[in-house]
Amino acid sequence: MWQKFLRPLLLVFTSLRLTVILLVLSMALVFFGTLDQVNFGIHETQKRYFQSFLVFWNPLPPESTNPLARTGLPLPGGYLLGPLLLLNLLAAQFYRFRWSWQKSGILLIHSGLVLLIVSGFVTGFLGYERQMWIDEGGTKNWAESYMENEIVLIDKSEENRDRVYAFDSDHLKGGEIIDDPKLPVTLEIEEYYPNASVRQAGPNMRVEPAATNGAAPRMGLTATPAPETFAQDEFNADTAIVRVYDGDRDLGTWMVSNLLDDRFPPQTFMANGRVYEIALRFKREYYPFSITLRDFAHDRYPGTDIPKNFSSDVVVTDPQAGVERESLIYMNNPLRYGGHTFYQASFANQDTSSMLQVVKNPGWTLPYIAVTLVGLGLVVQFGLGFFRPRRRKTATATAAGNGPQPPSPDAQA
Amino acid sequence: MNWKKILPLLAFVLGLAYVAIPWGPRNPGSGFNYESFGKLPVQVGGRIKPLDTVARNNLMLLSERQSVEVPREGGGTVEVPAIIWLAELAARPDVADTWPVFRFLHPDVRSTLGFTEDDGKVFSYKELEPRFEQIDRLFQQLPENQERWDSYDEALARLHERITRYHKLLHSFHPLGNTTRLLEEYRAYRSIIGPGLAELQKQQNGQPYNEQILQTFMGFADRYLKLSKQAMLRIIPPSGDQPIDGDWENVGDSLLRSIQTRTIDPVVREYAQLTESYHSEDEEEFNAVAGQIRSDFRAQYPGEKFRVAFEQRFNQAAPFYRSSVVYVLVLLLVLVSWLRWGETLRPTAAALLVAAFLVHTLGLFARMYIQDRPPVTNLYSSAVFTGWGAVLLGIIFERFFRNGFGAATAALVGFATLIVAHHLSLSGDTLELMRAVLDSNFWLATHVTIITIGYSAVFLAGGLALFYVIRGVFTNGLDKKMEKTLGNMVYGITCFALLFSFVGTMLGGVWADQSWGRFWGWDPKENGALLLVLWGAVMLHARWGGLVRTRGFMNMAIFGNVITSWSWFGTNMLGIGLHSYGFMDAAFFWLSAFVISQVGFMLIGGLPRHLWRSAPLLGVRKRAGKDAPPSGPGAATGEIGSAG
Structure with missing residues (x-):
């Protein structure tokens, strides 16, 4: 078993060939992840390329209706390449590495790189x-996201403080029912548009407003879905039509949207004897x-x-x-x-x-340590290579494969 | 005679003389002292610079040249330097207006405006004047969103912008229409300020007033108000103890302020004197007044005595142009030295290279002094610095290996980067001010400088690899020993490049974290730098792992050129930048051409070894039966092991 499968597998993971392949794939990922920023903006691209397992690059713009736009060049994403590189590095380090002063640089470089990759994941998962x-x-004692949204119910009946019930809304779909015992009411999401065009119907237009209560009937607002935008200076107008149930009682529907921000009067409803404000807004963080x-x-x-x-x-x-x-x-x-x-x-x-x-960014110190380690390692490694006295090499690095043995560039001097 | 010793020394001295002499002062002799005129300080684009720079930059923006080809009576043209053009524009606009300075090449724009192929490519203000209304109307029709502009739209917008620029420059020194009697106009104006104000007071109080005086006064005020909105240059230094980088005034503003001070600012008057004396060809007075403005300025800002005048000297010396000429010469010498007279020509080329490098260095430091900044502040200076770094490294390698490769590569990279820099300078002032976000001398000096040295090193490695391929395939001069040496050289530089690219990139991350609270944001420039680091790592691991040998490693080094050019320029062309700057379109073309050329060299380098002209020297047997070597990069035959 060991001899037949595991050892060859381990050898694959320790090989420099795999390192080179993974690095080249990383380059492809970075390159196409740069190109696609023209279409998807920096945040969406980051999600698609570096915080994913697989991504398809396609030169057609995202709004293209060409059937080919649905496929593309497959590339392993950051979540795949990062751990693989880590594995390759650790495997090679533990399996092949024999300590010597000559290789102290390599050890420093590689431990720094491990830390760098780890810090990337720490930032990706914990930072915002x-x-x-x-x-x-x-x-102000709060800040808001410019991409993520939340639906909030605010109970202002207490004297000194507001009670805010919030839940993320970006993943919502039309027809979903939010029935959480922590919430004071039950909500039915009738429609959810990741981007919408909200318009005011003219006085002579006979268009049904988007909801039965709140701002929509008052101002004669309609909402139609719109394609999502990724442009740097635009945002997606997340909009939802929400039906509110106080127990079994249907209170009607409200149109909530991050377009209806603080400049508009709050939309409210009464339930269990309290007044609640309802809104869809950019996700807030209170400090x-x-x-x-x-x-x-x-x-x-x-x-x-x-x-x-x-x-x-x-x-x-x-x-x-x-x-x-x-x-x-x-x-x-x-x-x-x-x-x-x-x-x-x-x-x-x-x-x-x-x-x-x-x-x-809770991991903000990690890159500093990592970079110092790698920088030092590079200096030590190349320094050793440069100043090492000329020496005949007995075998090529191929066979041994146990780490690089840089020849001295000034050998001929 | 020992030519081996004398020639290099001679080359060094002559090279140094060629590039250094224009730094010295020119004997003005008789005639207008344009040099002195060119040293007059003005504020434009927020920076204090000499008129000489203003003249060159504006002429560059209008006509993509630093001189005007003025048609001579009776055929032919005479080349007029930018500063004389500016003097004519200031003092004799009717003359300057007939000089061809508007260059536009777009065929559709030319035919829309009714110009034919025979009309040439450069036009004078006079020729365009009848078409101003048309140009303006066409310009108003352009789509509002600049991202949608095609090349015609861009060319038209550029022409419109150039005409506006010319206009603003024209209005920078004095009001128009009265250039021979400016002092008289100012005197009349000054004498009417008091009475004019009195009459105005009366009118506002509803008392009877002298209409004629008020009208005259208001006429002046109106004229100068318009002038203040048109003028591009701010020619009047701040008064009193204000710092030099405070708000300078343009001529219109100053004349309006005269209503409060009741005097005409001496600088305004002196510029009028300059204009009149130029008009009446009174050289003595012209030179005296220019000297007067300069000595007043020096007296007011003793700490800044040299900078502005030095910039004029720097412009005139054109160190980068001259060193690029010498670099070409070096390259040719090395190429010849590989064929004949190697023992004499190679050291000569090396000596000449050092001379050119010294002037390159001098130019670099001159820019740093003028700007008071670290060497790299914008794309232009990054080109100058990349070349500088590559030449420095190349000289060091030449010193060690003495085989011409270091010198040839240094000269090639130095020349190429200076050409790139020249084309980047077409977009305006290369010493422009730093936008707020980049305004940090510490990070400019560390992160930017180090990463640019990384570029230098990669280009040097790539250049060496190019010469390796050229010598190996096209000449029979590449032997085993040289191949091994070159392999070691490229390997060493690649290590160096990886070190600098990595440290530079990571310092960028530290800057980003310090400034914005995030270490890495995957933005195009960061990604470009990361590509360079990754490629360095790929090259070294491929070599250590035995995946490539010398030839494959060389081809990878050539590909390093492609990656560097992408992270240097390609990333700047993404998105909006690609559309809004005309020069970037041309840059995109050249970048593509460069990439294709490099890939071409890689293909040539991948040719089966027995096809190389150096095959016998490399110990490769001609194709014979089973010994046929497999082709493709890295598939070297024989005992060409990984160097070591």
Whole structure:
């Protein structure tokens, strides 16, 4: 058994040939994952290529109706290549590697690479990015996603705080019933559009509004599904038609959409004697601290529109920790607080609103360690190779295969 | 005579002289001192630069040249430098307007505007003037979304932009229409400010007022208001103790401010004097006034005394142009040295290479001084620096191996990158200011510089591999020993390239983490750098694993050129960038051509060894029965083992 199957299999996983194949496949993945950013934008591409097991590349644009657009060049995704590379590296390291000072560089490089791949997965699974828009003088204790959505029910009947019931909505399909004992009501998702065009019917148009209650009948709104967009400066208008049941009682339908944001009056219904607001919005993350924007500044080079600097003058208030800290966030100088990084990302409203990108990455130190290890390893390895005295090699690396033996490039000097 | 010693020394001295002499001052002798005029400081694009740079950049943007071919009376043309063109534009617009400076090549645009093949490719303002309305109308018809523009749309928009640019430049020095009597105009204006304001006051209070005085005054104000909106250059330094990079004023703004100060700013007056003296061909006064403006500027900003004038000198010396000429010469010398007189010509080429490299270095440092920045700040400077790094490495290799390969490759890469840089400079000021997001000298100096050295190394390895293929296939000069040496050279550089690409890429990750809280975001530029690192790893592992031998490794090194050009330029052409910049379309063509050429060399390198002209020297027997070697990269025959 061992001799027949497992040993050859192990040899496959320890081979340099496999390393080369995996690296070349990684290059193909990275290359096509760059090309497809033109069609799918950076986030969607990242999901499709680097956070997946298999991906099909196709030169046709995503909206193409050509039947060929459904197939394409298959490529192993990041979730396949990453672990395989890891396996190959570890297998080779444990099975073949014999310690010697000559190979200390290789050991450093490879352990750094293991850490780098691991840190990629840590960031992929545990990290997230959110946006925080603040107006000058305003304060916020939450940030929102710019891709993921949630449906929320908000009970405002308590004096000092809101009770928010939220569930992710991106995966919802028309016809689904949300019957969770934690929720105060039962919801039936009649329709769910990942992107929709929401329009106001003209006064003379006889079009049924999209729902029986709330904003849709009040403003005469209709919703029709639209193709999803991946463009950098556009977002998908997730829209749902939701029927609400208070126990067995049918309260009617509401149209909720992330287009109907804070600028619109909240949509409400009564159930078990309480008033609830219902909304579909970009997924929010609440923090135990808040950020106040005192001032946003946007400097340009004299006589031009070339931005010289953007900066947000903010105060972090954390009542639990008893912290009230001023900070100036500007280009290349983010604020790090509470495990989050806030950096200057955008601005609007004649330079009176600032957008901070909020990043949480629990594994943020790993790449630093990994990079140091690899960098050191490369220097040691090539340094050893370069300064090693000239020596006749007895056998080619092929047969031994136990790690590289770089010849000295200055052998002829 | 020992030519082996003398020739290299002579080449070095002559090469250095050729590239260094234009740095020295020119004796103005008699006539207009254009050099002094070219050193006048102005603020444009947020940067303080000499008029010489303004002239060159604008002429480059209009006509893709740094000089104008002015038709001579009675046939033929005479080449006029950019600064003289600018002087004419300032002082005698009626003359400058007849000089052909608008170059547009797009056949559809030309035929739409009614130009035929015989009309040439470069047109003067005068020739275009009757078509302005038409151009404007066509421009308004273009689709709003620039991503949808085709090449006609882009060419038309570019022409429209060029005409606007010319106009703005024309209005940069003084109001138009009165160029011979500017001082008189300013005097009249100054004397009417007081009375004009008084009459205005009266009018606003509803009292009787002198209509004629008010009209005259308002006429001036209106004229200067328009001028302030048209002028491109800001020619008047900030007053008082304001820093040099504060807000400079254009001539219109300054004349409007005169309403408060009741005086005409001396610089405005001096530019009028310049114009008038140029017009009346009073060389002495022209030169004196230009000198006056400069000495006032130096007195106001003693700390910046040299920079602006130095930039003019730098432009004039054209170090990168001159070193690229010498690089070509070096390349030719090495190629000849491989055929004949190798012992004399090779050291000569090497010496010449060092001379060119010194000037290349001087140009690099000059840019760093002018800009006060690390060497790489934009695509243009990355080209200059990549070449510089490759030449440096090449010189080191030439010093060790003394076989011409290091010198030839250095010269080739140096020349090619400087050509690329030249074409990138067509898009405007190469010393442009840094956008906010990139404004970090620390990361520019570390991440950007290191990764660019990585590019240099990969190109050097790829270039060596090219020469390996060329010498092996087309000449009978490649023997076993040389093959082994070259293999070692390319292997060594590849290690070096991997080290720098990796460290540079990872420093980029650290920058991203420091600035944006994320180490890696899979954006095109990051991915490009990653490809380079991965390719380096593939090459080394393939060699260590015995999957390729010397020849396969060389072919992989050539493919490294393809990868580097992709991560350097290809990634910039993705998406919107591909459509909105005209030069990028041409760049896309050249990138494709480069990639095809490299793949071509790889195919040639993959030819069965017995077809190589060097086959006998490499110990490959001619095809005979079963000894027929398999073809394809890496399938080398005989005992050409992996070098080591």
